[in-house]
Every structure is written in structure tokens, then in C-alpha cells.
Amino acid sequence: MINTLFLPELREMLAVGNAQELREFCTALHPSRAAEFMEGLANEEAWSVLQHADTHQRAEIFSYFEYDRQVAMLQAEDDRQVADLVTHIPADDAVDLLSELPDKRVEQILALVPAPDRRDIRRLQTFEEGTAGSIMTTEAACLDEKLTVRQALETLSRQAERLETIYYIYVVDDTNHLRGVVSTRMLVSSFGKPDRTIADLMDTDILTVDASDDQQEVARIVAKYDLLAIPVVDAQRHMLGIITHDDVMDVFMEEATEDVQRIAAVEPLEDSYMRTPILTLTWKRGMWLGILFFAGILTALALRSYELEFEQFGWLVWFIPLVIGSGGNSGAQTSTLIIAGMATGDVKISNWAQIVTREVATGALLGIFLATLSLAPALMLAPSVLAALIVPLTIFLVVLCGTFSGSILPLVSQRLGWDPAMMSNPFVAGLNDITGIVIYVNIAKVFLR
Amino acid sequence: MINTLFLPELREMLAVGNAQELREFCTALHPSRAAEFMEGLANEEAWSVLQHADTHQRAEIFSYFEYDRQVAMLQAEDDRQVADLVTHIPADDAVDLLSELPDKRVEQILALVPAPDRRDIRRLQTFEEGTAGSIMTTEAACLDEKLTVRQALETLSRQAERLETIYYIYVVDDTNHLRGVVSTRMLVSSFGKPDRTIADLMDTDILTVDASDDQQEVARIVAKYDLLAIPVVDAQRHMLGIITHDDVMDVFMEEATEDVQRIAAVEPLEDSYMRTPILTLTWKRGMWLGILFFAGILTALALRSYELEFEQFGWLVWFIPLVIGSGGNSGAQTSTLIIAGMATGDVKISNWAQIVTREVATGALLGIFLATLSLAPALMLAPSVLAALIVPLTIFLVVLCGTFSGSILPLVSQRLGWDPAMMSNPFVAGLNDITGIVIYVNIAKVFLR
Numbered sequence: 001m002i003n004t005l006f007l008p009e010l011r012e013m014l015a016v017g018n019a020q021e022l023r024e025f026c027t028a029l030h031p032s033r034a035a036e037f038m039e040g041l042a043n044e045e046a047w048s049v050l051q052h053a054d055t056h057q058r059a060e061i062f063s064y065f066e067y068d069r070q071v072a073m074l075q076a077e078d079d080r081q082v083a084d085l086v087t088h089i090p091a092d093d094a095v096d097l098l099s100e101l102p103d104k105r106v107e108q109i110l111a112l113v114p115a116p117d118r119r120d121i122r123r124l125q126t127f128e129e130g131t132a133g134s135i136m137t138t139e140a141a142c143l144d145e146k147l148t149v150r151q152a153l154e155t156l157s158r159q160a161e162r163l164e165t166i167y168y169i170y171v172v173d174d175t176n177h178l179r180g181v182v183s184t185r186m187l188v189s190s191f192g193k194p195d196r197t198i199a200d201l202m203d204t205d206i207l208t209v210d211a212s213d214d215q216q217e218v219a220r221i222v223a224k225y226d227l228l229a230i231p232v233v234d235a236q237r238h239m240l241g242i243i244t245h246d247d248v249m250d251v252f253m254e255e256a257t258e259d260v261q262r263i264a265a266v267e268p269l270e271d272s273y274m275r276t277p278i279l280t281l282t283w284k285r286g287m288w289l290g291i292l293f294f295a296g297i298l299t300a301l302a303l304r305s306y307e308l309e310f311e312q313f314g315w316l317v318w319f320i321p322l323v324i325g326s327g328g329n330s331g332a333q334t335s336t337l338i339i340a341g342m343a344t345g346d347v348k349i350s351n352w353a354q355i356v357t358r359e360v361a362t363g364a365l366l367g368i369f370l371a372t373l374s375l376a377p378a379l380m381l382a383p384s385v386l387a388a389l390i391v392p393l394t395i396f397l398v399v400l401c402g403t404f405s406g407s408i409l410p411l412v413s414q415r416l417g418w419d420p421a422m423m424s425n426p427f428v429a430g431l432n433d434i435t436g437i438v439i440y441v442n443i444a445k446v447f448l449r
Numbered sequence: 450m451i452n453t454l455f456l457p458e459l460r461e462m463l464a465v466g467n468a469q470e471l472r473e474f475c476t477a478l479h480p481s482r483a484a485e486f487m488e489g490l491a492n493e494e495a496w497s498v499l500q501h502a503d504t505h506q507r508a509e510i511f512s513y514f515e516y517d518r519q520v521a522m523l524q525a526e527d528d529r530q531v532a533d534l535v536t537h538i539p540a541d542d543a544v545d546l547l548s549e550l551p552d553k554r555v556e557q558i559l560a561l562v563p564a565p566d567r568r569d570i571r572r573l574q575t576f577e578e579g580t581a582g583s584i585m586t587t588e589a590a591c592l593d594e595k596l597t598v599r600q601a602l603e604t605l606s607r608q609a610e611r612l613e614t615i616y617y618i619y620v621v622d623d624t625n626h627l628r629g630v631v632s633t634r635m636l637v638s639s640f641g642k643p644d645r646t647i648a649d650l651m652d653t654d655i656l657t658v659d660a661s662d663d664q665q666e667v668a669r670i671v672a673k674y675d676l677l678a679i680p681v682v683d684a685q686r687h688m689l690g691i692i693t694h695d696d697v698m699d700v701f702m703e704e705a706t707e708d709v710q711r712i713a714a715v716e717p718l719e720d721s722y723m724r725t726p727i728l729t730l731t732w733k734r735g736m737w738l739g740i741l742f743f744a745g746i747l748t749a750l751a752l753r754s755y756e757l758e759f760e761q762f763g764w765l766v767w768f769i770p771l772v773i774g775s776g777g778n779s780g781a782q783t784s785t786l787i788i789a790g791m792a793t794g795d796v797k798i799s800n801w802a803q804i805v806t807r808e809v810a811t812g813a814l815l816g817i818f819l820a821t822l823s824l825a826p827a828l829m830l831a832p833s834v835l836a837a838l839i840v841p842l843t844i845f846l847v848v849l850c851g852t853f854s855g856s857i858l859p860l861v862s863q864r865l866g867w868d869p870a871m872m873s874n875p876f877v878a879g880l881n882d883i884t885g886i887v888i889y890v891n892i893a894k895v896f897l898r
Contacts, residue, residue, distance in 0.1 A: 030654050032674050157640035166634050167616055167677075184633055185615050191606035205479050223702075225481050226695040228616075228677070245694050246675040252698065253672075256705040257789050263709065264785030265778060273790040274800070278807060282814040285782050292778050293819055296771035297826050303767040304830060310766055317759055317766050318752040321773055321882050322745035329714060329741050329878075333734050336713030340706050341722040351723070358727060365731040370742055377746050381753060429778075433770050 006037045014045060019052055026053035026061060035064030043072050051081065056161055059088035068275065071100045074109075083112030090137045091120040092247070098125075124241075132218045133211035135251065136232045136241035141169045143198055145179060150194035152187060165244050167228045171202050178231055178239045180204040208233045211240055218243055219251040220345060259343055262421035263336055265292065295430030299324075302434055306441045315381055316444055319391050323440050326370055327398035327432035334359050334406030335428045339421045342414065349414050356407050363403030367396035390447050394440045401439070402432050455486040463494060468501055475502035475510060484513030492521050500530065505610060508537035517724065520549045523558075532561030539586045540569040541696070547574075572689075581667045582660035584700065585681045585690035590618045592647055594628060599643035601636060614693050616677045620651050627680055627688045629653040657682045660689055667692055668700040669794055708792050711870035712785055714741065744879030748773075751883055755890045764830055765893055768840055772889050775819055776847035776881035783808050783855030784877045788870045791863065801860050805853070812852030816845035839896050843889045850888070851881050 006025070013021045026034055026049065038046045038061075046065070050058045062070065062085060074082050074097055086094045086109060098106045098121070110118050120138040127133025141163050143152055152169065160166050169187065171180040180202035190196055208231050209218045222230050222245065229242045258268040265288040269276045276284075303310070303320075310317055338355065341347030347355065371392035378391035406428050410420035455474070462470045475483055475498065487495045487510075495514070499507045511519065511534060523531050523546055535543045535558060547555045547570070559567050569587040576582025590612050592601055601618065609615050618636065620629040629651035639645055657680050658667045671679050671694065678691045707717040714737040718725045725733075752759070752769075759766055787804065790796030796804065820841035827840035855877050859869035 030652065033654065153637060153640045157638050160634050160638040166637060184637065185609050188602060188615060188633065188637075189606050189609040191602045203479070205482065223695075223698055228694070245677070245698075246672075249672055249694075249698060249701065252701060252705075253793055256701075256709075257793060260705075260709055260712065260785060260789045263712065264782050266782050266786060272793070272795040273786050274795050274804075278810050278814070281807075281811050282818070285779070285811070286815055286818050289775070289778055289782075289815060289819060290822060292774065293771070293822055296774050299770040299774075300767040300826065300830065303770070304764070307763060311760075311763050314756060314760050315753075317769070318749040320766070320769055321748040321752070321886075322742070324770055325741065325745050325748075325878070325882070326738070329738055330734070333713050333715050333738075336709060337715060337722050340709045344702055344706060344721070346721040346723050355723075358730075361727050362730050362734070365727070366735055366738060369731070369735050370738060373739060373742055377749065381749065429774075433774070437770075 007040045010038070010041060010049060011045070014048055022049055022052035025049070026057050031057065031060035032064045034061045038065075043069060043076060047073055047077055047081075055084065055088045059085060063089060063093065070097055074098075074101060075105075079108050080112055083109050086110075086121075087113050087117045090139060091117070091124050092135060092137045092241075094121050095124045095134075127211060130215055131211065132209045132213040132215055132232050132243060133240070135215055135218075135247045136211070136243045137247075138241040139163050140229075140231065140239070140242040141166050142172045142176075142239065143169050143182075145171045145173075145197065145199040145202060147198050148195050149187060149190045149198075149201070152182075152198055153191075153194075156184075156187075165229055165242070168231075168242070169198075170231055170239055170242075171198055172239050176238050178206070178208065178233055178237050181206045181231070206231070208237070209243070210234070215251050216255050219248045219255070222248045223252070224345075255343065259339060259421045262419065263339060265289070292430055295433060298430075299433045299437060302437045306437070309441055309444060313387075313444065313448060315383065315387075316390075316440070318381060319378070319394075320437070320440070322374070323391075323394055323398055324433045324436040326395050327402040327436045328429040329402070330363060330366055330399045331402030331406035331428040331432050334363075334403045335410050338407060338410045342410070342420055349411055352411050355411065356404070359403040359407035360400065363400045364396075366403070367399035370399055371396040386447055390440075390444050394436075394443050397439050397443075398432070398436045401435050402428070405431055405435075453489050456489045459487070459490060459498060460494070463497055471498055471501035474498070475506050480506065480509035481513045483510045487514075492518060492525060496522055496526055496530075504533065504537045508534060512538060512542065519546055523547075523550060524554075528557050529561055532558045535559075535570075536562050536566045539588060540566070540573050541584060541586045541690075543570050544573045544583075576660060579664050580660065581658045581662040581664060581681050581692060582689070584664055584667075584696045585660070585692045586696075587690040588612050589678075589680070589688070589691040590615050591621045591625075591688065592618050592631075594620045594622075594646065594648040594651060596647050597644050598636060598639045598647075598650070601631075601647055602640075602643075605633075605636075614678055614691070617680075617691070618647075619680055619688055619691075620647055621688050625687050627655070627657065627682055627686050630655045630680070655680070657686070658692070659683070664700050665704050668697045668704070671697045672701070673794075704792065708788060708870045711868065712788060714738070741879055744882060747879075748882045748886060751886045755886070758890055758893060762836075762893065762897060764832065764836075765839075765889070767830060768827070768843075769886070769889070771823070772840075772843055772847055773882045773885040775844050776851040776885045777878040778851070779812060779815055779848045780851030780855035780877040780881050783812075783852045784859050787856060787859045791859070791869055798860055798863050804860065805856050808852040808856035809849065812849045813845075815852070816848035819848055820845040835896055839889075839893050843885075843892050846888050846892075847881070847885045850884050851877070854880055854884075 010025065038049060041049065050061060053061060110121065124138065139162065141156060141159060143155060147155065156166055156169065167184050169182045169184065170178060171182065173179055182198055182202045186201050190201060207221060207225065209221065211232050211234060218230065227245065229244045231242050232240045234240055261268045267284040267287060269284060338347055374392045374395050378388040379385065382388035409427055413422065414420040459474065487498060499510060502510060559570065588611065590605060590608060592604060596604065605615055605618065616633050618631045618633065619627060620631065622628055631647055631651045635650050639650060656670060656674065658670065660681050660683060667679065676694065678693045680691050681689045683689055710717050716733040716736060718733060787796055823841045823844050827837040828834065831837035858877055862871065863869040
């Protein structure tokens with residue numbers, strides 16, 4: 001829903017060039033609200049309004065625009081204005097946005113960015129996607145341990161506007177080595193003792209991550225310890241930047257979405273579903289459907305090799321979807337539960353024996369349940385009581401195979417260093433289709449001989 | 450992995466009752482580390498160690514124990530000690546833990562908790578699970594707007610230890626109406642102007658949620674605006690509590706896991722996978738497998754009604770798994786993408802026409818792709834070229850039906866107020882099995898007449 005409340009007024013102010021009122025609009029409202037009210041404006045109009053805000057407000061409001069709109073604005077607008085904006089948004093966001101522009105344009109823009117900010121951006125550009133380095137921001141509050149509480153608060157009060165977060169203050173020495181951390185909570189608690197030094201307050205037992213660490217691992221640490229931010233260091237413990245709680249939340253949402261897509265046999269989309277072009281969507285889904293299709297062909301060949309049996313006992317055909325469906329569904333349940341458990345850290349590969357045992361036990365119970373359910377329809381459709389027993393017996397074994405392979409495949413895949421989510425429904429289902437048919441026909445052969 | 454580094458020393462200290470060293474252990478380490486080192490101790494031992502920490506540290510260390518261990522300790526230990534602990538942990542956590550104990554025991558414990566804390570706990574107990582009220586904490590930093598920056602910092606410095614978060618300070622009047630908010634960042638920025646008042650600094654355009662709001666909705670707002678906390682108010686805008694960013698992270702992980710389980714046809718587990726008993730697991734999975742089983746029986750009946758066709762053209766049987774698999778897999782891809790998109794807010798029901806159009810277009814492309822793939826095996830296995838054409842044509846139509854139903858079912862289900870994730874794989878697959886068979890046989894009839 002687009003908020004149109006201020007649209008006519010904003011357009012009027014732009015038309016007559018009422019700089020004072022436009023400035024007022026940008027200043028008085030919370031940046032998120034200002035961005036919301038600008039949603040109905042064309043990109044050029046919104047950009048013009050932004051030029052009336054001061055640099056910090058402009059960057060703040062801009063950060064609340066939709067990502068696509070941000071990219072479109074950087075693409076369309078003047079180099080100098082873009083460079084000015086890029087200087088004032090967090091360096092990690094700047095890197096993401098610049099990666100959407102042609103290299104030549106990026107160079108033109110960066111040439112207009114002040115050297116220290118440009119250096120930050122260049123350094124962040126070197127980290128691979130998915131690493132801690134790629135999601136960190138360089139704007140951390142760093143102080144010297146010799147400062148007193150009062151001096152620290154004074155220094156912070158000057159820096160506060162510029163920093164993405166001031167809730168942890170990092171203590172570094174002259175060569176930028178990380179020495180410790182003081183939370184703002186601790187600093188505020190010591191407000192009554194303004195002459196204590198940062199060295200007295202600081203905590204030196206500090207959790208850090210390496211710039212090359214996997215972002216998912218980082219997110220898990222931040223969530224486990226309920227941190228607001230975690231410092232990123234290099235091998236020599238030089239302070240490189242911090243990763244803040246909101247970036248961690250983004251990582252979780254990204255990874256959860258990726259897992260779900262893999263579970264459904266979709267190669268993870270780089271963009272949101274609605275923004276992914278239909279051809280890309282087709283490709284990301286088609287490649288996995290193609291693999292599953294191959295499994296389907298193998299199943300067809302298995303069925304053909306039992307041609308005689310199916311010709312002789314035509315009624316066996318009716319239960320084919322039921323048999324392979326029971327194995328596939330129970331297997332998919334298992335693999336999905338295990339994959340989701342691995343993502344939250346609940347399921348660990350070291351517990352593999354316990355997991356497989358649990359799944360086989362659950363599979364046996366589910367198998368008995370479904371086999372019992374199948375008894376009535378089998379008796380109804382099969383030519384004799386003895387023949388009818390083929391169906392429940394097959395279903396019991398197929399469900400057991402499903403839960404067994406559904407538990408073993410993600411574990412093995414994790415052990416081999418592959419994404420366990422890949423080993424989910426597609427492979428489990430494909431495997432179970434063929435084994436299901438083999439079990440079915442062989443049981444039938446025994447009973448109908 | 451259990452950290453055994455300090456285990457012998459801890460046991461030694463306990464055995465000789467070395468209170469000073471036990472106190473030192475609890476004080477010197479970060480609470481999370483202290484909890485880690487205690488993992489190898491029996492519950493009684495760990496509880497004894499905790500009794501040497503001061504009340505705040507005890508509550509902090511306790512909060513890092515596994516949830517099961519926390520519950521077991523409350524169950525086993527002395528009423529008075531438990532009440533003392535309950536008083537010092539955040540009220541929302543206390544409510545969760547107490548809900549695991551028998552009602553009678555809870556009354557005994559609460560009788561020993563000081564009246565203000567007891568009142569907080571009782572009030573939180575009244576909120577339904579899944580609402581904002583049930584995840585909020587009552588320990589928010591509240592100040593009067595007449596205070597100056599200096600006075601505010603002094604007041605905060607006294608309260609800081611007690612509060613769960615001090616990063617937003619809420620401004621309330623005498624009757625506890627919420628008037629505005631000041632971030633600690635703003636307060637620190639104004640350190641140089643200590644005589645400004647809170648009223649000058651505060652932001653009155655403040656995002657709030659109602660205690661009865663859905664927790665998922667709250668989480669989405671907090672994530673959208675990158676907040677550290679959001680205040681919870683009643684209909685008269687009385688301040689009830691706050692929800693902090695770490696609780697929001699928990700909500701996201703909980704909801705993501707639930708969605709994944711629903712997608713795999715598992716009724717959401719209340720507990721983690723590893724802690725869920727096998728019988729519960731069997732029940733939560735069996736109920737959905739039972740429903741899918743019913744769909745399988747319907748497919749069997751559909752197949753029986755085409756008995757003559759399959760007897761006459763036995764080779765048609767071989768492609769049954771491939772045909773229903775293609776429809777099921779492409780349908781599951783669609784419904785999963787849409788369900789995941791709804792969870793992140795990317796897919797909105799108001800865009801239903803666009804979504805269905807996209808899916809039908811993607812389905813057509815995927816259908817053409819899979820139909821092409823099927824041409825060679827069909828030509829190989831079918832008795833004539835004309836007969837072979839049945840397979841690609843069926844696959845094209847089945848994939849199209851799959852993506853269509855996969856998009857329409859979650860949307861309709863959302864519209865009816867049901868959980869769209871429920872309408873995923875189970876129903877989509879069941880539906881597609883039957884329509885797949887019907888399409889297959891009817892095309893075959895036309896071609897083979």
C-alpha cells in the first residue's frame with residue numbers, strides 16, 4: 001500500500017522550489033516515515049526531495065527505500081551527488097549497491113569519494129560473498145583504554161551520529177589491535193564515577209570472528225550470546241569492523257529462505273521471489289526437475305523390467321502411486337526435520353547414531369500405522385486375502401526405507417561438506433521411488449507364486 | 450562438546466566448600482563461559498556453584514544453561530532458592546519456565562517472590578502464546594520527561610544493572626502513558642549539553658505494538674525498521690513492556706522452523722526435534738501421512754477405473770511415476786516458493802493475479818523443457834511414434850496444472866485465514882496425483898483410439 005498523504009504537498013513544494021519546507025519535511029519526520037511518504041513519488045522527484053536534507057538524514061531516509069529503488073537512483077543520478085550519498089551510508093551497504101553498477105561507473109563515483117571512505121569500500125569489496133567480511137561495517141566505535149569515563153562519553157558524543165552502532169565500544173591500541181570491549185551500558189553505569197578509565201571497565205575476554213568465517217556461523221554465535229554486535233578481526237587480531245544484530249537477522253532470513261528452497265528442489269534464488277525474472281526462475285527450478293526426471297526414467301525402466309508381473313496381476317498397478325508416495329512422503333518428512341534441525345544447531349552430526357535410530361523407530365511406527373490403514377482398501381481391491389497382504393507389507397518396508405534414507409542422506413552429505421539441504425526431497429524421493437517399486441514387485445512375486 | 454577444562458577444580462572447590470574460589474569463578478568469567486564450564490556438572494552441583502554468585506550473576510549464568518536443564522533445576526531445588534532466582538531473571542523467561550512446573554508448585558514459589566515481581570509475572574501469564582504480550586519483558590527503562598540529560602544519565606546508571614536493555618529509554622507520565630522515546634545514542638550525543646531535558650530530545654512519533662498483536666507481525670516490524678526493541682502498549686497507550694531484538698530473533702527462528710515442518714507435512718513440533726519423544730513425532734507426522742494416504746487411495750481408485758486401458762496398453766504403466774512426479778515436484782516448488790515469500794513479506798496476497806500469471810508462465814516453460822526431455826525415452830519405450838507423443842503432451846499439461854494449483858492453493862488458504870504452509874506439498878501433491886492420472890489416460894485414449 002503506497003501512502004499518498006503528503007504526495008500533493010510534496011509535489012507542490014518541489015514545483016515552487018520551497019527549500020525550507022522540503023528541509024522541514026526531511027527533518028521533522030522519522031527517516032522511515034519520510035521514506036514511506038515518498039514512495040508515491042517518481043525516483044527523480046524523491047531524489048530532489050532528498051537533496052534538501054542534510055547529509056546524514058539523506059543517507060538515513062535513503063536506507064529505507066526499497067533496494068531496487070536505491071539501485072535505480074544510483075544508476076540515474078549525478079556522479080557527484082551519488083558519491084556524496086555513498087560517503088554517508090554504511091560502507092557494507094555501499095559495497096552492495098555499487099556491485100549493481102557497471103565497473104566504469106563505480107570508478108567514476110569512487111574517485112569523488114573522500115580517501116578514507118574509499119579505502120573502506122575498497123577493502124570490503126575484497127571479501128567473498130557469504131563471509132563475515134562481506135557483511136561487516138567498518139564504522140565501529142573505537143577508543144583508547146587510557147581515556148576516563150568522562151572523556152569516553154565526550155568522544156562518543158561527537159562520534160555518535162556517524163556510527164552505525166554505539167552500543168559496544170571497542171578498545172584498540174595504536175596499531176589497531178583489539179584489546180577489549182566496553183558496553184555503553186557499562187559506561188552509563190559508571191556515569192557516577194567519571195574518573196575511572198576505560199582500562200578499568202573493559203572486558204578482555206571477548207568473542208571475535210575472522211573476516212573469512214562463514215556468515216552463518218557468525219550469525220549463530222551472535223544469536224547464541226544475544227549480542228548486539230561482534231567484532232571482526234584478522235589473524236593478527238587487528239580490528240577490521242563489526243557485524244551488527246540487524247545484519248545477523250538478515251543472514252538468518254536469507255539462510256532460512258535458501259534452505260526452504262533447496263528442500264523444495266529449487267536452486268536458491270539470489271533475489272527475492274517476486275523480483276526474480278521468469279527465465280531465471282525456470283532455470284533454477286528446471287535443473288533440479290531435470291535431475292528428478294532422470295530418476296523418473298529409471299523408475300520407468302524398473303517398471304518395464306517387471307512387465308510380466310504387472311500384466312499378469314493388473315491390480316498391482318493401482319497401488320503404485322500409494323506405495324511410492326508413502327516412502328517419498330515419510331522420507332521427505334525425515335530429511336526436512338533433520339535439515340531444519342541442523343540449521344538451528346539442534347541436530348549435530350556427532351549424534352548420527354541416535355538420529356538414525358530415532359528415525360528407524362519412528363519409521364517402524366509410521367509403517368505399522370499406514371500398513372493398517374491400507375488393509376481395508378487392499379482387501380477390497382485385491383483378488384484374494386493373501387494377495388491383499390502384499391500392500392500393507394510393502395508399505396511398512398517402504399516407509400522404513402524412507403525414514404532410513406531420509407536420515408542418512410543429509411548426514412552423509414553434511415559429512416562430505418555438501419549442503420545437506422540439497423540432499424533433501426529430490427534425492428530422497430528419487431531413491432525411494434525406485435526402491436519402492438523393487439520392494440513391491442518382489443514381495444508380490446513371493447506371495448503370488 | 451562438553452568443556453571439561455575446569456570440572457576437576459570445580460568439584461574440588463565444592464567438596465571442600467571453598468566459597469571464595471567458587472565466588473571468584475562466577476564473577477571473573479563471562480556468564481556464558483561460566484555456564485559452558487559447568488555443563489559437565491550434575492544439576493545439583495551446578496546449582497550449588499550458582500549459590501556462590503551474587504543474585505544478578507546467578508541469574509545471568511543460569512540464563513545460559515540449556516532450557517531443559519533450567520526446568521530440571523527449578524523442579525528439583527528448594528522453593529526459597531528458586532523464588533530468589535525467579536525474581537532476578539526477566540519476567541518473560543520466568544513465565545516460560547514456571548509454565549513447565551505443576552500449578553501447585555508455582556503457587557508455592559510465587560508466594561516467596563516479592564510483590565512487584567510477582568505482579569509482573571502474573572500479568573505476563575495472562576497473555577496467550579504467540580502474542581506480543583507473551584514475549585515481552587516488563588523491565589524497560591522508563592524516565593520522566595522533565596529530567597535533564599545529566600539527571601537521566603544518573604538515573605540510568607543506577608538502573609542499568611537491573612534492566613534487560615537500556616538502549617531505548619521510554620518517556621512515560623505519572624499514569625504510565627507512553628509519551629515518547631529517547632535512544633541512549635541520543636542521550637550520549639547530548640553529553641556535552643547536560644542541561645537539556647528529555648522532553649527536548651524525545652521522539653514522539655514512536656512505533657508501538659499492542660499486547661494482543663501476533664508475534665510474527667511484531668517481528669516483521671522490528672526487522673523492517675532495524676529496531677533494538679519495540680514498546681508494547683494497551684488500548685489506552687499505557688506502557689506494558691518491551692520486546693527486544695533477541696526475542697525477535699527467536700520468533701523468526703521458531704516461525705521459519707514451523708513453516709519448514711508444515712511444508713514437509715509435519716505438524717509443527719512444540720519442542721526441538723531432538724527433544725521431541727518418538728511417539729509425539731510419530732503422531733505429528735502420522736496425521737498428515739494419513740491424509741496423504743487417503744489421497745493415494747483415491748489415486749488407486751482412479752487407476753482402477755482405467756483398468757481396461759492399462760491392460761490393453763501395458764507400457765503406459767511405466768510412465769505413471771514420472772507423470773505424477775513431474776506434476777508433484779513442480780507444484781511443490783511453486784507452493785514452497787510462495788509460502789517462503791509470504792513469510793518474509795515479499796509475496797503479498799494482493800498480488801495474486803501477478804503471482805498466478807508468473808507461475809503459469811514458468812510452468813509452461815518448465816513443461817516444454819520436461820516434455821522435450823521425455824521425448825527420447827518415450828520413443829524408446831512406446832510401441833509407435835504417435836503413442837510416444839502421449840508422454841510429452843501429458844507431462845506438459847501436468848506441470849502446468851502443478852504450478853497453477855501450487856500457486857492458487859496457498860493464496861486461497863491465506864485468504865481463508867488458514868496457514869498457507871499447510872496447503873503446501875501434502876495437498877498440492879495429492880491433488881496432482883489424481884489430476885495427473887486423469888490427464889494421462891484421457892490423452893492416451895485420444896491418441897490410441
